[in-house]
Amino acid sequence: MNAVLTPKDFATSQEVRWCPGCGDYAILKAVQKALADVGATPESTAFISGIGCASRFPYYVNSYGFHTIHGRAPALATGLKLANPDLDVWVVTGDGDGLSIGGNHLLHALRRNVDINILLFNNEIYGLTKGQYSPTSRVGTRSPSSPAGSLDTPVSPGQFVLGAGGHFFARAIDTDKAGMSHVLEAVHAHTGTAFVEIFQNCIVYNENVFADFTDRRNAANTQLHLRHGEPMLFGDGKGIRFNPTTYSLDVVDADDDVLVHDETNAVIARLLIDLKMPVALGILFRQPVAGYSARFYAEHPTRFERTKSVADYLAGPNPWVVE
Amino acid sequence: MNAVLTPKDFATSQEVRWCPGCGDYAILKAVQKALADVGATPESTAFISGIGCASRFPYYVNSYGFHTIHGRAPALATGLKLANPDLDVWVVTGDGDGLSIGGNHLLHALRRNVDINILLFNNEIYGLTKGQYSPTSRVGTRSPSSPAGSLDTPVSPGQFVLGAGGHFFARAIDTDKAGMSHVLEAVHAHTGTAFVEIFQNCIVYNENVFADFTDRRNAANTQLHLRHGEPMLFGDGKGIRFNPTTYSLDVVDADDDVLVHDETNAVIARLLIDLKMPVALGILFRQPVAGYSARFYAEHPTRFERTKSVADYLAGPNPWVVE
Amino acid sequence: MSKNKEIESVVVRFAGDSGDGIQLMGSQFAVSTALAGRDFATFPDYPAEIRAPTGTLFGVSAYQINLGEGPITTAGDAPDVLVAFNPAALKVSLPLLHPGSLIILNNDGFTARNLAKAGYDTDPRDDDSLANFQVVSADIGRLNLEAVKAYGLSKSEGDQCKNFWTLGLLLWMFNRKLEPVESVLAHKLRNKPVLRDADIAALRAGHAYGETAELSASVRRYHLHSPDWPPGTYRSITGAEALALGVAAAGELADRKVLYASYPITPASPLLHHLARLGELGVATFQAEDEIAAVCAAIGAAYGGMIGVTGSSGPGIALKTEAIGLAVSAELPLVIVNWQRGGPSTGLPTKTEQSDLYQAVYGRNGDTPLPVVAAATTGDCFDMAIEATRIALRHMTPVILLADGYLSNAADPWRLPEFDRYAKITSRDLPDADDGRPAQVHAFDRDPATWGRPWITPGMPGLMHRIGGLEKDIATGHISYDPANHQAMTELRAAKVESVADYIPPQTIELGPDSGDILVLGWGSTYGPIYQAALRTGVSFTQLRYINPLPKNLASLLARFGTVLVPEMNNGQLVTVLRDRLGVDPVSMTKVSGQPFLIRELVERIQALKSEAAA
Amino acid sequence: MSKNKEIESVVVRFAGDSGDGIQLMGSQFAVSTALAGRDFATFPDYPAEIRAPTGTLFGVSAYQINLGEGPITTAGDAPDVLVAFNPAALKVSLPLLHPGSLIILNNDGFTARNLAKAGYDTDPRDDDSLANFQVVSADIGRLNLEAVKAYGLSKSEGDQCKNFWTLGLLLWMFNRKLEPVESVLAHKLRNKPVLRDADIAALRAGHAYGETAELSASVRRYHLHSPDWPPGTYRSITGAEALALGVAAAGELADRKVLYASYPITPASPLLHHLARLGELGVATFQAEDEIAAVCAAIGAAYGGMIGVTGSSGPGIALKTEAIGLAVSAELPLVIVNWQRGGPSTGLPTKTEQSDLYQAVYGRNGDTPLPVVAAATTGDCFDMAIEATRIALRHMTPVILLADGYLSNAADPWRLPEFDRYAKITSRDLPDADDGRPAQVHAFDRDPATWGRPWITPGMPGLMHRIGGLEKDIATGHISYDPANHQAMTELRAAKVESVADYIPPQTIELGPDSGDILVLGWGSTYGPIYQAALRTGVSFTQLRYINPLPKNLASLLARFGTVLVPEMNNGQLVTVLRDRLGVDPVSMTKVSGQPFLIRELVERIQALKSEAAA
Ligand SMILES: Cc1ncc(C[n+]2csc(CCOP(=O)(O)OP(=O)(O)O)c2C)c(N)n1
Ligand SMILES: Cc1ncc(C[n+]2csc(CCOP(=O)(O)OP(=O)(O)O)c2C)c(N)n1
Ligand code: SF4
Ligand code: SF4
Ligand SMILES: [Mg+2]
Ligand SMILES: [Mg+2]
Numbered sequence A, B: 001m002n003a004v005l006t007p008k009d010f011a012t013s014q015e016v017r018w019c020p021g022c023g024d025y026a027i028l029k030a031v032q033k034a035l036a037d038v039g040a041t042p043e044s045t046a047f048i049s050g051i052g053c054a055s056r057f058p059y060y061v062n063s064y065g066f067h068t069i070h071g072r073a074p075a076l077a078t079g080l081k082l083a084n085p086d087l088d089v090w091v092v093t094g095d096g097d098g099l100s101i102g103g104n105h106l107l108h109a110l111r112r113n114v115d116i117n118i119l120l121f122n123n124e125i126y127g128l129t130k131g132q133y134s135p136t137s138r139v140g141t142r143s144p145s146s147p148a149g150s151l152d153t154p155v156s157p158g159q160f161v162l163g164a165g166g167h168f169f170a171r172a173i174d175t176d177k178a179g180m181s182h183v184l185e186a187v188h189a190h191t192g193t194a195f196v197e198i199f200q201n202c203i204v205y206n207e208n209v210f211a212d213f214t215d216r217r218n219a220a221n222t223q224l225h226l227r228h229g230e231p232m233l234f235g236d237g238k239g240i241r242f243n244p245t246t247y248s249l250d251v252v253d254a255d256d257d258v259l260v261h262d263e264t265n266a267v268i269a270r271l272l273i274d275l276k277m278p279v280a281l282g283i284l285f286r287q288p289v290a291g292y293s294a295r296f297y298a299e300h301p302t303r304f305e306r307t308k309s310v311a312d313y314l315a316g317p318n319p320w321v322v323e
Numbered sequence C, D: 001m002s003k004n005k006e007i008e009s010v011v012v013r014f015a016g017d018s019g020d021g022i023q024l025m026g027s028q029f030a031v032s033t034a035l036a037g038r039d040f041a042t043f044p045d046y047p048a049e050i051r052a053p054t055g056t057l058f059g060v061s062a063y064q065i066n067l068g069e070g071p072i073t074t075a076g077d078a079p080d081v082l083v084a085f086n087p088a089a090l091k092v093s094l095p096l097l098h099p100g101s102l103i104i105l106n107n108d109g110f111t112a113r114n115l116a117k118a119g120y121d122t123d124p125r126d127d128d129s130l131a132n133f134q135v136v137s138a139d140i141g142r143l144n145l146e147a148v149k150a151y152g153l154s155k156s157e158g159d160q161c162k163n164f165w166t167l168g169l170l171l172w173m174f175n176r177k178l179e180p181v182e183s184v185l186a187h188k189l190r191n192k193p194v195l196r197d198a199d200i201a202a203l204r205a206g207h208a209y210g211e212t213a214e215l216s217a218s219v220r221r222y223h224l225h226s227p228d229w230p231p232g233t234y235r236s237i238t239g240a241e242a243l244a245l246g247v248a249a250a251g252e253l254a255d256r257k258v259l260y261a262s263y264p265i266t267p268a269s270p271l272l273h274h275l276a277r278l279g280e281l282g283v284a285t286f287q288a289e290d291e292i293a294a295v296c297a298a299i300g301a302a303y304g305g306m307i308g309v310t311g312s313s314g315p316g317i318a319l320k321t322e323a324i325g326l327a328v329s330a331e332l333p334l335v336i337v338n339w340q341r342g343g344p345s346t347g348l349p350t351k352t353e354q355s356d357l358y359q360a361v362y363g364r365n366g367d368t369p370l371p372v373v374a375a376a377t378t379g380d381c382f383d384m385a386i387e388a389t390r391i392a393l394r395h396m397t398p399v400i401l402l403a404d405g406y407l408s409n410a411a412d413p414w415r416l417p418e419f420d421r422y423a424k425i426t427s428r429d430l431p432d433a434d435d436g437r438p439a440q441v442h443a444f445d446r447d448p449a450t451w452g453r454p455w456i457t458p459g460m461p462g463l464m465h466r467i468g469g470l471e472k473d474i475a476t477g478h479i480s481y482d483p484a485n486h487q488a489m490t491e492l493r494a495a496k497v498e499s500v501a502d503y504i505p506p507q508t509i510e511l512g513p514d515s516g517d518i519l520v521l522g523w524g525s526t527y528g529p530i531y532q533a534a535l536r537t538g539v540s541f542t543q544l545r546y547i548n549p550l551p552k553n554l555a556s557l558l559a560r561f562g563t564v565l566v567p568e569m570n571n572g573q574l575v576t577v578l579r580d581r582l583g584v585d586p587v588s589m590t591k592v593s594g595q596p597f598l599i600r601e602l603v604e605r606i607q608a609l610k611s612e613a614a615a
Helices: A023-037 A054-060 A073-083 A095-101 A103-112 A157-163 A177-189 A216-222 A266-274 A292-298 B023-037 B054-060 B073-083 B095-101 B103-112 B157-163 B177-189 B216-222 B266-274 B292-298 C022-035 C087-096 C112-117 C140-151 C155-159 C162-173 C179-188 C193-211 C239-254 C269-275 C291-303 C314-330 C357-362 C380-395 C405-409 C439-443 C483-502 C524-537 C554-559 C573-582 C599-614 D022-035 D087-096 D112-117 D140-151 D155-159 D162-173 D179-188 D193-211 D239-254 D269-275 D291-303 D314-330 D357-362 D380-395 D405-409 D439-443 D483-502 D524-537 D554-559 D573-582 D599-614
Strands: A045-049 A064-067 A088-094 A117-122 A168-173 A194-199 A223-226 A238-243 A248-253 A279-286 A320-322 B045-049 B064-067 B088-094 B117-122 B168-173 B194-199 B223-226 B238-243 B248-253 B279-286 B320-322 C009-017 C039-045 C060-068 C081-084 C102-106 C134-138 C232-238 C258-262 C283-287 C307-312 C334-340 C372-374 C398-404 C411-415 C466-468 C516-523 C540-544 C546-548 C561-568 C587-590 D009-017 D039-045 D060-068 D081-084 D102-106 D134-138 D232-238 D258-262 D283-287 D307-312 D334-340 D372-374 D398-404 D411-415 D466-468 D516-523 D540-544 D546-548 D561-568 D587-590
Touching: A023 A054, A023 A117, A023 A177, A045 A054, A045 A073, A054 A064, A054 A088, A054 D466, A073 A088, A073 A095, A073 A103, A073 A292, A073 D258, A073 D283, A073 D291, A088 A095, A095 A103, A095 A117, A095 A157, A103 A157, A103 B103, A103 D291, A117 A177, A157 A168, A157 A194, A157 A266, A157 A279, A157 B157, A168 A177, A177 A194, A177 A279, A216 A223, A238 A266, A248 A266, A266 A279, A266 B266, B023 B054, B023 B117, B023 B177, B045 B054, B045 B073, B054 B064, B054 B088, B054 C466, B073 B088, B073 B095, B073 B103, B073 B292, B073 C258, B073 C283, B073 C291, B088 B095, B095 B103, B095 B117, B095 B157, B103 B157, B103 C291, B117 B177, B157 B168, B157 B194, B157 B266, B157 B279, B168 B177, B177 B194, B177 B279, B216 B223, B248 B266, B266 B279, C009 C022, C009 C087, C009 C162, C022 C039, C022 C060, C022 C162, C022 C179, C022 C232, C022 C411, C039 C405, C060 C087, C081 C087, C081 C162, C087 C112, C102 C162, C140 C155, C140 C162, C140 C193, C155 C193, C162 C179, C162 C193, C179 C193, C232 C239, C232 C405, C239 C258, C239 C269, C239 C283, C239 C307, C239 C334, C239 C380, C239 C398, C239 C405, C258 C269, C258 C291, C269 C283, C269 C405, C291 C307, C291 C314, C291 C334, C307 C314, C307 C380, C314 C334, C314 C357, C314 C398, C314 C466, C314 D314, C334 C380, C334 C405, C357 C372, C357 C398, C357 C546, C357 C573, C357 D357, C372 C380, C380 C398, C380 C483, C398 C405, C398 C524, C405 C524, C483 C546, C516 C524, C516 C554, C516 C599, C524 C540, C524 C561, C524 C599, C546 C573, C554 C561, C554 C573, C561 C573, C561 C599, C573 D573, C587 C599, D009 D022, D009 D087, D009 D162, D022 D039, D022 D060, D022 D162, D022 D179, D022 D232, D022 D411, D039 D405, D060 D087, D081 D087, D081 D162, D087 D112, D102 D162, D140 D155, D140 D162, D140 D193, D155 D193, D162 D179, D162 D193, D179 D193, D232 D239, D232 D405, D239 D258, D239 D269, D239 D283, D239 D307, D239 D334, D239 D380, D239 D398, D239 D405, D258 D269, D258 D291, D269 D283, D269 D405, D291 D307, D291 D314, D291 D334, D307 D314, D307 D380, D314 D334, D314 D357, D314 D398, D314 D466, D334 D380, D334 D405, D357 D372, D357 D398, D357 D546, D357 D573, D372 D380, D380 D398, D380 D483, D398 D405, D398 D524, D405 D524, D483 D546, D516 D524, D516 D554, D516 D599, D524 D540, D524 D561, D524 D599, D546 D573, D554 D561, D554 D573, D561 D573, D561 D599, D587 D599
Parallel strands: A045 A064, A045 A088, A064 D466, A088 A117, A117 A194, A168 A194, A223 A279, B045 B064, B045 B088, B064 C466, B088 B117, B117 B194, B168 B194, B223 B279, C009 C081, C081 C102, C102 C134, C258 C283, C258 C307, C307 C334, C334 C398, C372 C398, C516 C540, C516 C561, C561 C587, D009 D081, D081 D102, D102 D134, D258 D283, D258 D307, D307 D334, D334 D398, D372 D398, D516 D540, D516 D561, D561 D587
Antiparallel strands: A168 A279, A238 A248, A320 D232, B168 B279, B238 B248, B320 C232, C009 C060, C039 C060, C039 C411, C232 C411, C372 C546, D009 D060, D039 D060, D039 D411, D232 D411, D372 D546
């Protein structure tokens, strides 16, 4: 823990290779700032990524970094975390890397609750391969591989995470500095798998796909910033209420009894995930429980310390001696 | 449609190779009966499986059958269904085949809503490989690969299915004839992906793991059989009620206002999935919407009929002629 | 002017930032060249980044085209004309040029910032570093903006037109009409009229700039003869386009629908993109969640009676190998296209290589042989797609078709084939369901000549049967653990692949005498440079299209030469196959730089062998 | 009695239903044999089904053991004594026997139903189908139930004891003490006292049955000499047990913890099961969601400084190949164990084969070479696990260790190695973080002798760097698309694997003269039968443990023989490697039946070669 580090200390000499104007730049800045703010150190931090524009991330952070193969970062990060539970292990992935080819590893990292921080840059497109639709692309997305519009119903990252048994789901917008740092600090503090969906603007292949709620000019009415224990208010005098007859969330006037955000409530979290307008941001769901890599050692009698030598084991149960 | 077929018409000459007393036998009988009951025909039915004891299933059904590779049945079935949307395509998988190695394909079959029927035989163990714990095994399961008890939090098939955007989730007990046929007929009638979790008893490696609620002697108090539009009653005079302050389901006396099962309600469905005692059985969630393979053709201008010849395409936009 | 004596041709290279529209300009120049009836070959060479930061060396995007009388089979070793939009583009391209070449520079790109980014301390236009070249530097940026200012575009929008301004200048140099390009533009941008008009204005301005004598003094204009091509209709085509049409053609020849199931990956994605537009030809595409799902969906489609095709590049093919083994075991037809790229691992995604041959021939668990074929040219991608499908259906086996990143992107003129002359594609006749034999036996009643089994598909009455990846009885098709049966099935699978050799054409000599001192044996996309090198050195040349099994006459053909040289864009993988299968030991020439062979490199090596032979 | 002249040994085969406890009985007999100080080799041969339906032919589970004076290196070709619990067991085993062998039958298994299931029209005990054999049929079922009735077990529970009744009888035949087996039982069943006492009662009853003269007339008892083994402590060990200890030993020798990440698959699972119990030796195990996750977790662990090991069989290894390529590119140490089984695809999961050699040596995309080693015997699994790890750490590369289903399950006596004599396992020294060079350069500062880079792991101050699967600059380790650099890196990766040859032992002759007419060259688990065949035919024999790279002296060694015979349990895969690497063309002998070679088969082939040589 080294409080004097600044965001600059987490920058590398490498030239950043994203398209000019890509949302990834803002995310990079926010992460570097958060690392400094939480007092992380480069040597005890590792960024593991798959393949994609998002996955270029590790090259630009002064820490240990591994740009692995497509979709496998959570599995590799699990092994790294088991090898060295003291590391801060961050996984950076994209909507294709994480939810298309990598879905199975995300599922199992989440249900095991491995102590890693997963940042999914969701731009609803395959950027690096030049713009095909992705598993989060909306129905009807026209792309080189879906010239007539895509058929597939997109997967909801939030519903997927909770369905997989995840204990932490948060959301932030690439360029929203405050929202990003609020979420990233919570991620760093969380035990177990923390998962963040970051709405990231791909200006080349999917420009402004999130503009309806990310546009600053109308943010107050389109964004619901959640804070645990605080009422769900947004816009001028609007709020969210649970409707027990329809089992859904209604937008109501602030004075009607508005829901107070309880981030441990999975029922409400799932309704918030599906809320179309306003879009729920911040920590939608959080239930800290002991993580897998911690338990892996804690629950093992010798914590895998070498307390005996192979020499003691060679003979087995029934040896015999020949003179 | 051929109403005169009997369960026997769906049996093959192949010697069934499961362990004596395995729950799979009962499931096989129930499926053969259901096929006859719904008027399926062997030639227009295909069973696709992965690898595992459960996945031996296709050899024993007189229909088209493909025993593929571990975890990949949903992907292969998707291709088959696209090739011939008129087929009844059934996927038979296990908790390991489907939720361990095959999790990603299940996820995407479900979110695409491919018109296939997925039967997951959940015995909470890897049977064919001699009894290692599986992704549905409870924490602390002792097995050859977890002699001190497994650490991993199990995945909940139901939560996974809904989290993946599935539109149909049902449950049945291998030996419960009535429950099985009720569910299987609904599965056959459903458009889109129908997913059934079948509690299957592996007498060799995980005997009686479900006994606490499958035991007939106490079934009335341990099983909640759901019927759309009917109140959630079980045992003698007990029922289920939604508690809007805790957002959970309470067991109450039948006379207190008991929930009426609405199979289209995802909020309640998720609470029912987590209900420990009684265990919710039958169709927990159903929302019929047009399936992927149907839309694949319906939404394509030529339905992929060959309306032109390659000869018409050879020249491209800018041909030139050499005399 | 090209230094090469035999051929009247010119090599032009466009280079700039990824954002400068280099690839578009290049391909438009190729279209114009095609419509002018000149032979040509192109080589798009772009960075892995989508839009690498402007002005950087690694961000340079280039498009090279070799045009003239022909036969032209490569994009050329050394540019005669270089168009460089900024210092980085100049710096990266300079080593390729030979003295005397013409360099056209965009002055407005030579800002202090860009010079610094390219690592130039002094402006190369001012020092003598360009002394050996003929340099024309124009204020392309400024002139272009003037040309388009009428259209009220933003500065950056207007700037986007400068590739057309430059194209106009080039078209003037090559005495080209503007109409064809203009009509292409008019169609492409029909929904963006303002941009269309601006681009056309820029194009005309660039052309006028040349015309109005300001250049004609310094720059010579090229009067290229048109090649004496066999009569026919021609088009410009990339390997990806040709392979897409070939897949559709295979479907038509087999009278079956096609499912192309794939997961995007460089450089395989263009095939998916092209096929996604061929629905009218009975081709459906499915973008799967990963490569494993893609190959499995293709197998499922094949099981259902469609022609199942999947495609990827090395890393994706690696993921497919388990499922490919299933298709071998289940005896189902399947075509797997591998657009090879630089390896290992993620390697060099946008660079070309031939290093997946081991994977194709040997890369599976178990004794799991399958046929492997390779496309030699962009046009050949059409025919080899048909051939691969023909083999898959005839023998009921997966077939791997090897192509590569070069073929995927490069464009060449292509004489349209007489499609009506292509033979239909068939598989073993279906059995009579009522002949009393069990369906399981029907399903595995193989043709002893091809070992292909009847392609019985779900939905057919009376023929219900079960298949899978466990070993099965050679006669009944039921699961069998019998040792002798496993031996027999292993031999059957080997015999099936060997039987393909009975149906493929014998290996023929492409160039040169059919016996002698030196034969150059290539495979895949090295056809172009080897052809030229052989032409210039007078040695014999043959290109392998069928790699497993090898053509039956290959051994005797090789035996007629003193030395066999095998150039490959890998570390010697075909040589392994030849040693293994034929017991020969050819001379290996390898290049693993992510770049195609230069004609020069091959000529030098062949000359060296010649002198050895002479000595 | 064994027909073989050289060796005083007896082959016993137990056969019955999967539910009869055959494997347990066999392994207990092996333990007793071991404790009696006799040499032996075993071969468990069980069906793919967990508990196949009783009485069926495919459901027969068998356990064969060859015991005696030794050297015994196989479970024997033909049983001298067969114990058959039912008609199916008899029918399946009969073809293996030679005339005069002793057959012990359980009358109670010969019900009409079982006879029918086995396809016997008449009871073989009544017709003359067993005429050539010495048959002892006892009411084992009934006698056993009497013996255990005191313990109030259910009929089916009581029946479960009959394998111990039979074991008792066998122990009597071989003059064995009961105590050792009883104490094993006492320990195994300490929590099930009733069952324990019942089993022991059955054991004693079977022994008494032999004793009480009812048999001694008809059955000869075996007095086997004990082998003259080198002094030392011995144990019975399977390949899976030995490999597990080897992995733990490698960790201890490298002074690092080990993570074994795997996904269950036959026949690899036993390694996972054994390692899961070695936590005290610094070994952790991780059961991943699939093989891809397993290899990636192992790579992650290696990246983190643990010894990363993963294991599977062919289909699972296929799924791992993409990630293995990443480890090659990232230059990380990794050990991949492949327990080969019958292929292709799911193939014959419980049968043994060597058909994944192509996959190991050539089965990756890109030019992606890696070292491949193979274990020859059960005990050798211990040493080769250490060797594989040693190579992985020294050269910073993934290493594939080939074993197979036979080795995984078979048990042999093993002389405990002097572990304190084993050399420590090391990797390149770590750099000084403060020597001014950038960490990225430190990370790729390779040892020119081994091309191993320093194993810098996250957590080390001042050495932060980035790695990945894209091609990297040979000096700085940064991403590089430079053509010349890719060429250099490709050559470096090849040179690294070649450099392994500088550290491995030269190939030596196991048996026979070190030059002559015939050399038999084997690899992997064929050691046992080849050893015997060579012994009996007097030809020379050598077994390859290092397959890629090959030992430097192999070429010259092979050159000293007129003919080299290469027997393999595949379709000739090592022969391909030898042709490729050495340009030699040995005689290939293949067997792909899922069964190990019989000594007889090898002897016949060698004799044939000899007469050819003589002729
Ligand atoms: C095994 C494999 N399959 C496919 C690819 C090609 N590929 C690279 S990145 C990518 C998808 C990128 O999309 P996403 O994860 O959303 O990242 P983005 O580029 O949008 O940030 C694909 C398909 C690959 N590199 N490896
Ligand atoms: C690629 C691959 N990995 C692993 C295996 C080994 N394997 C076969 S079945 C199985 C798991 C079976 O468990 P489950 O799906 O629950 O089926 P069950 O046997 O319990 O019915 C495994 C790990 C395999 N056959 N192929
Ligand atoms: S393609 Fe899109 S996601 Fe990728 S770098 Fe460019 S803008 Fe960013
Ligand atoms: S192992 Fe279990 S699941 Fe498999 S067949 Fe036997 S009882 Fe059924
Ligand atoms: Mg994306
Ligand atoms: Mg299971």
